[in-house]
Amino acid sequence: MKKLEIHIKIDSILYTKNPESSDLGRNIISNSIKMIDNMGFESFTFKKLGVTIGSNESSIYRYFSSKHTLLVYLISWYWSWIEYKLVFATANINSPKEKLTKAIKVLTDTITEDSSYSYINEVILHRIIIAESAKAYHTKDIDAENEKGFYKTYKKVVQRVSDMVIEVNPDFEYPHMLISTVIEGSHHQRHFSKHLPSLTDVTKGKSNIVDFYTQLVLKTIDS
Amino acid sequence: MKKLEIHIKIDSILYTKNPESSDLGRNIISNSIKMIDNMGFESFTFKKLGVTIGSNESSIYRYFSSKHTLLVYLISWYWSWIEYKLVFATANINSPKEKLTKAIKVLTDTITEDSSYSYINEVILHRIIIAESAKAYHTKDIDAENEKGFYKTYKKVVQRVSDMVIEVNPDFEYPHMLISTVIEGSHHQRHFSKHLPSLTDVTKGKSNIVDFYTQLVLKTIDS
DNA sequence: CAAATATAATAGTAATACTATTAATTTATG
DNA sequence: CATAAATTAATAGTATTACTATTATATTTG
Numbered sequence: 001m002k003k004l005e006i007h008i009k010i011d012s013i014l015y016t017k018n019p020e021s022s023d024l025g026r027n028i029i030s031n032s033i034k035m036i037d038n039m040g041f042e043s044f045t046f047k048k049l050g051v052t053i054g055s056n057e058s059s060i061y062r063y064f065s066s067k068h069t070l071l072v073y074l075i076s077w078y079w080s081w082i083e084y085k086l087v088f089a090t091a092n093i094n095s096p097k098e099k100l101t102k103a104i105k106v107l108t109d110t111i112t113e114d115s116s117y118s119y120i121n122e123v124i125l126h127r128i129i130i131a132e133s134a135k136a137y138h139t140k141d142i143d144a145e146n147e148k149g150f151y152k153t154y155k156k157v158v159q160r161v162s163d164m165v166i167e168v169n170p171d172f173e174y175p176h177m178l179i180s181t182v183i184e185g186s187h188h189q190r191h192f193s194k195h196l197p198s199l200t201d202v203t204k205g206k207s208n209i210v211d212f213y214t215q216l217v218l219k220t221i222d223s
Numbered sequence: 224m225k226k227l228e229i230h231i232k233i234d235s236i237l238y239t240k241n242p243e244s245s246d247l248g249r250n251i252i253s254n255s256i257k258m259i260d261n262m263g264f265e266s267f268t269f270k271k272l273g274v275t276i277g278s279n280e281s282s283i284y285r286y287f288s289s290k291h292t293l294l295v296y297l298i299s300w301y302w303s304w305i306e307y308k309l310v311f312a313t314a315n316i317n318s319p320k321e322k323l324t325k326a327i328k329v330l331t332d333t334i335t336e337d338s339s340y341s342y343i344n345e346v347i348l349h350r351i352i353i354a355e356s357a358k359a360y361h362t363k364d365i366d367a368e369n370e371k372g373f374y375k376t377y378k379k380v381v382q383r384v385s386d387m388v389i390e391v392n393p394d395f396e397y398p399h400m401l402i403s404t405v406i407e408g409s410h411h412q413r414h415f416s417k418h419l420p421s422l423t424d425v426t427k428g429k430s431n432i433v434d435f436y437t438q439l440v441l442k443t444i445d446s
Numbered sequence: 447c448a449a450a451t452a453t454a455a456t457a458g459t460a461a462t463a464c465t466a467t468t469a470a471t472t473t474a475t476g
Numbered sequence: 477c478a479t480a481a482a483t484t485a486a487t488a489g490t491a492t493t494a495c496t497a498t499t500a501t502a503t504t505t506g
Contacts, residue, residue: 022483024483040363046464047463132361135357135361140262140265155422173431176421177424185407185408195360198399200403201396212397216401219445220438245452279455284496
């Protein structure tokens, strides 16, 4: 069966020229994802990207004003995609608890399959989110960027799942804290399990992370 | 009453020359803390530090081989200090639950007072931990650095509090995940409450963060 | 007081994260 | 189909960074 071709629209504040609008733009996106994953965000440069895509550094600057904005673009795309997955996973489910459980799975699970309809490899992008996204909002410019709407899609996801928490327990006081803790926490756990395993209790094969955060949420909001 | 003068010993892998051993070294530490807090880790350079302390860039390199190792040194100092606070806060308390509660407070609370015995301002250092520490372990070199023992003090703290979790509930399967989630989570919440408040439920004046994580831990490990 | 050590001063390097200019190529439209 | 407009490539250049290396001058210590 053919996959549903969703289209994720990205706010124009996140680019100078829309990368979806040309081959070069799409090449910038798909190859920057691969390269950031391979060499890490610090080592990644527009010059190196230009070499691998057979294009010039200055041409890339016509799409993104800096490598930081490119990272923010990727992160924003990721959260829009997660929101789409959330909507899909929770559609037509009446039980608030079941809905929330499904949502937590979407937020905390691994991504195993690239949807292949687009030039964006979600499996690799997920690794970038885990390894690099903290760098995006740990800058001195965060307030200015937030005002421009750079983190809107992330905030939307947190809001959406916080609403599900409230559906389960309307008296729970800290839904946003809980959900942002789960999101950031699960990313940390995946990072730690790879590099600082003594900070986790991840055992091979088992998807402990999903279990752990599901239990954590359900027990915490239990009244 | 005079404050207890504790001494925090830092492993020699974390410096080239021990900064505690000279005025210049102590100046490097105390001023780098102030400067990183003021301008952010990216904008901070050894050249700028040299200018403010009236010393030469190359002299600073005799203490730390890079600004990254300096950051790791500061983080390591912070976790040793937290471990000391943990031991102190939980001494002579018999109830496992009370002990754990005190420990969570140490991990998640604000730092309001600089202990003033040393050249290290803990209030400012805490801000650096919140804003910059993620950058230390989100590098391509993390595995090599971890092997050298760069993150030992952090891991010790997680282990110590995980043990307290097990004291309360010996059957709980994910103590390390829980505690590292609490630590990273509380730092995120403090960062978000300042810059992306819609991701939190922090209301002015109240120490919601301590409350939230205390509830979260106790409920999650409740059998 | 001499030797060892620490620090300062100076210079230099490769790379980064851009900006600016001009030229070549492609695409749109009248 | 021709011309303008837009896009991309090529080249060059800049200030800064994160260092390293060398030499000179202080300072400490045995």
